Amino acid sequence: MNRRETLLNLIHDPNAAGYVPAAFFLHFAEAYHRGRAAIDKQQEFFRQTGMDLVKIQYEQLQPEHAPIRKPADWRDLPRVEADFFEPTLEVVRGLVKGAGKEALVVLTVYSPFMWAAHYDPDGLMKAHLQEDPQAVAAGLESMTANVLKLVGACKRAGLDGFYVSTQGGEAFRFPGTDFFQRYVKPTDLAVWAEVRDCAFNILHICDYVGPYADLSPFLDYPGHVVNCSLKLGERSQTPKELSDMFQRPFMGGLERKGLIASGSPEAIRREVRAVLAGAPPRFILGADCTVPGDTPWENLRAAIEEGHGYRG
Numbered sequence: 001m002n003r004r005e006t007l008l009n010l011i012h013d014p015n016a017a018g019y020v021p022a023a024f025f026l027h028f029a030e031a032y033h034r035g036r037a038a039i040d041k042q043q044e045f046f047r048q049t050g051m052d053l054v055k056i057q058y059e060q061l062q063p064e065h066a067p068i069r070k071p072a073d074w075r076d077l078p079r080v081e082a083d084f085f086e087p088t089l090e091v092v093r094g095l096v097k098g099a100g101k102e103a104l105v106v107l108t109v110y111s112p113f114m115w116a117a118h119y120d121p122d123g124l125m126k127a128h129l130q131e132d133p134q135a136v137a138a139g140l141e142s143m144t145a146n147v148l149k150l151v152g153a154c155k156r157a158g159l160d161g162f163y164v165s166t167q168g169g170e171a172f173r174f175p176g177t178d179f180f181q182r183y184v185k186p187t188d189l190a191v192w193a194e195v196r197d198c199a200f201n202i203l204h205i206c207d208y209v210g211p212y213a214d215l216s217p218f219l220d221y222p223g224h225v226v227n228c229s230l231k232l233g234e235r236s237q238t239p240k241e242l243s244d245m246f247q248r249p250f251m252g253g254l255e256r257k258g259l260i261a262s263g264s265p266e267a268i269r270r271e272v273r274a275v276l277a278g279a280p281p282r283f284i285l286g287a288d289c290t291v292p293g294d295t296p297w298e299n300l301r302a303a304i305e306e307g308h309g310y311r312g
Contacts, residue, residue, distance in 0.1 A: 002101075002103070003053070003104070004101075004102065004104050006019075007021055007104055007284075008199065008200065010249055011200065011225065011282075014282065019307070019309070020276060020283060020284075021284050021285070022303060022304040022307040023051040024049065024051060024300045024303070025055050025108075025286075025290050026290055026292065026293050027059070028045075028057070029293070033060075034059070034087050034090070039090075042054065042056060042091070046103070048297055049300045049301045049304055050301055051304050052103060054099045054105040054106070055107070055108065056088075056091055056095060056105065056106070056107045056108065057290075058107060058108045060087055060088050062118050062119075063078040063080060063084070065077060065078050065119055067119055067120070067122070068120045071128040072135055073139075074116075074136045074137075074139030074140075075135050075138045079146060081149065082149045082150075082153040088107070088154075092105075092157045092159055093158070096157065096158040105160050106163050106200060106201070107154055107159055108162075108163045108165060109147060109151060109162045109195070111147070111166045111167060111187065111188055112140055112144040112147050112190075113166070113168040113184045113187060114165065114166075114168075116143045117167070119139075126173070129174075129177075129179050133182075136183065137183055140184070140187050143187070147191050151194045152194065160198060161202075162198065162202070163201075163202045163204055164192065164201060164202065165206045166204065166218070166221070167208070169205075169217050170211065171210065171212055181217065192223075196222045200225075201222065202225045202227050202251060203218065203221050203222070204228065205226070206228075207229045208290075211229070211232070211233065212229075212232060213232070213233045219246060223248070225249045225251045225284060226242065226243075226250055226251070227251040228242065230253070230288065239252060239280055240278060240280040243280035249284060250282075250283055250284070251283075252286050253272075253276075253283075254275065254287045255287065255288060256287040256288055256290065256291045260295065260299055260300070260303060261291055261292050261299070263299065265298060265302035266302075268299055269302055269306045272285065272303050272306040272307060276306075277312075285304070285307040
């Protein structure tokens with residue numbers, strides 16, 4: 001089996017056997033965000049680390065617009081057409097052509113909430129939802145339309161699926177309200193309705209800006225694989241517990257700013273063996289989120305090689 005078949009078997013066959021697949025992601029320098037340079041750098045990273053998945057980072061800047069100051073500003077958030085995403089689509093087409101026969105190729109998709117947060121640097125959404133929820137909902141609807149344009153164009157370009165990132169449900173975000181359930185979650189599910197027919201999708205519950213106290217709001221999200229932090233409030237969960245909770249394969253096990261980022265290759269190999277000793281049968285070794293951009297590639301390769309060679 002090649003790497004494509006390995007991951008497809010993992011999500012469709014509960015008895016699939018073989019090596020432990022692995023993948024890690026990082027942001028490249030700005031010089032590698034567009035065009036041929038981006039395509040070549042991503043292929044170089046994929047081949048030098050030996051990972052089992054090509055995951056394209058979404059690196060396009062959003063349309064310029066004044067930051068939100070008052071509730072009515074949400075109604076004016078910009079909408080785009082599919083051709084706005086041409087810089088990203090060029091990279092998608094190049095990697096589908098260059099690596100798509102070897103491995104699945106997916107793209108990071110930031111949620112409509114995350115798009116909206118770009119225009120809300122002062123974090124006014126909660127106050128504005130209390131004051132004028134329909135205005136905020138209109139802004140989230142515009143951001144959803146933009147994300148759906150990106151997704152549709154990528155599907156037409158031959159992408160295998162998406163790494164769909166969600167925020168908005170963190171413990172600090174909307175405490176004491178049902179704002180996530182009423183206003184944010186429906187926009188997430190609109191994106192999932194568009195991507196769920198793809199061959200391979202990863203649900204990423206992103207704790208980049210804060211931790212979660214409860215993952216139950218995400219249990220009904222689609223996604224062939226779930227990726228998130230092992231930390232939940234004051235306690236830690238195991239990959240097996242999370243796989244059982246979501247009833248699907250789990251991807252992760254390593255903390256993005258831990259040993260994988262700055263430890264020695266041998267220390268990383270030891271940590272990987274400890275993670276794999278308690279991992280669920282259907283498991284993809286990775287980090288809880290994007291690792292720092294200066295993470296040595298040899299660290300990632302050491303972790304991936306240890307996963308590939310692990311036999312329990």
